[in-house]
Amino acid sequence: MRILVTGSNGLLGQKLVALLSAQPGLTLIATSRGPNKLAGLYPQVRFVPLDVTDAAQVAAVLAQEQPTHLIHTAAMTNVDECELNQQACWQQNVTAVEYLVAACEAHQIHLVHLSTDFIFSGEGGPLAEDAVPAPVNFYGASKVAAERVVQACRTPWAIVRTVLVYGVAHDYGRTNIVLWVRDSLRAKKPIKVVNDQFRTPTLAEDLAQGCWLAAQHHATGIYHISSDEMLTPYQMALRVADYFQLDASLIERVDASTFSQTAERPLRTGFIIDKARRALGYQPHTFEQGIAEVARQAEAS
Template sequence: MGFTYHLTNKKDNQATQVSFLEYISTVTKKVLITGSNGLLGQKLLDKLRNNSTYTVIATAKGVDRYLEEGYSYESLDVTNHAEVIAIMQKHKPDHVIHTAAMTNVDACESDKELCKKLNVDAVQYFIEACKQTGAHFIHLSTDFIFDGADGPYDENAVANPLSYYGQTKLESELLLINSDIAYAILRTIIVYGVVKDMSRSNIILWAKGALEKGQKINVVNDQYRNPTLAEDLADICVLAMEKRAQGIYNASGKDFMSILEIVERVADFWNLDKSLITPISAETLNQSAKRPVKTEFILDKSVKELGYNPHSFEEGLKIVNNQLNHN
């Protein structure tokens, strides 16, 4: 026997019987997450799947790797126009958090066709779908839209990408800016963290793992970033969703340091041998894609308008350590 609920029409004070699913749809917001198998995607599921305010639809290409309760899962290839439109029409989400992207900077340089499909064309498909459904679109972007010559950067700074990856992320931003949908662009820098099913590593886990094995590592000493804890990035996604934020927001960590200092602080935190670390210049790596030198972000707008409050780098390392100890 199904439960029924009574909704009262304020205008005529008449109560109407509705089913449980109909009732839930009146008190919850639907959020569709792309790239739900990734680091940020899984952190978003951690935060939203047991939140009674939201009905969560997780999407990624292939099978679900998160494998918990409290959400539904759909396989979705974001480069397939028909699939994007069909999923959006089926679920009609109130919000889309678009974390899916091609982020390997050198791979983007060598496979520009795939990079454009994932980073630009997919966003165009979602813009079309959001026009049809009225969904609010939250898009993840990057510090690599800047050349690193004159930071720190606020949200109004002039972009000048050095790599094809940065170029595609800037193109996707411009698509949204020139669209007439509701959107928020969240720009971030070097995301780190740990989830139970890691499809790829990040600088913190790489450095910790290598040093624990006694491996010598070369680390760039002439590039500077704000490393971003994945939980903090998930937090600002949720804040932007709850406020139905419009426009561009910086969404990085608050501590600014060289890549070398990031790794040295990892070594200090876990009491690892820093003599295994050799500082090198980025030029010696001969990477196919150019990287900006300094991409410090000014977070004032995100703090003031969204209530963003990222952890310090050491606090972030403590969170990662606790999670590693409990996995």
């Protein structure tokens, strides 16, 4: 089994490198647009530079590496940035998928494609795989378009959708809800956290496991991979405060209208994960277990 991962410098990409590099009998090829951030941590892992928006590069790398499976994690995921830079968003989230699908068809590569709860309107979560997409922002629209490209692929494919991924990554600019709340409260800084958006938060390790299970089972179709706990960010923040024994009175409960954001967010998403449990043997962490894992990794880094 040869698995090529796109976006290996990202949060999910890094978790996949950690997980897959430990699997016996598996050859891993990590790819990303920038320099390899994991060279010092996983020197044994083959790294190939790859800009997925470059059709010639995509064709050449997949022809050269001949993977049996491709896990596509690279994407433009900053929702407001996607709204402001729609051409760049489309190039990275849709056009790149067209290039990858063409290469997968040419070499009969099994494709595992990452998607998002933001393809939905937010009116009816938690959602099963057959829920009808109705995005409320451009990021969501780009991911719906990408799913349609994948679904037309003439080689085996699986779409893995996920929700509010959190975790710790090496040399990574973004924070996550657990560390943001912990660090703010430790600094005695009051924070406003929304209580009218509902999600099933996903530990990055769980998402990596879901992608690996999809590849391992040669799964086809759509799978929802997240936790099964419907929580608001405010409820998450209270649990973080409780875990670290910090002052929860610094957390102010607000609704989404408090913040002026460029892109609209769906209010209620979250996933029903019965299919992934049944078909793939997927078992997520609880949010408390996720907090503990993030805390352990943050202290070790």
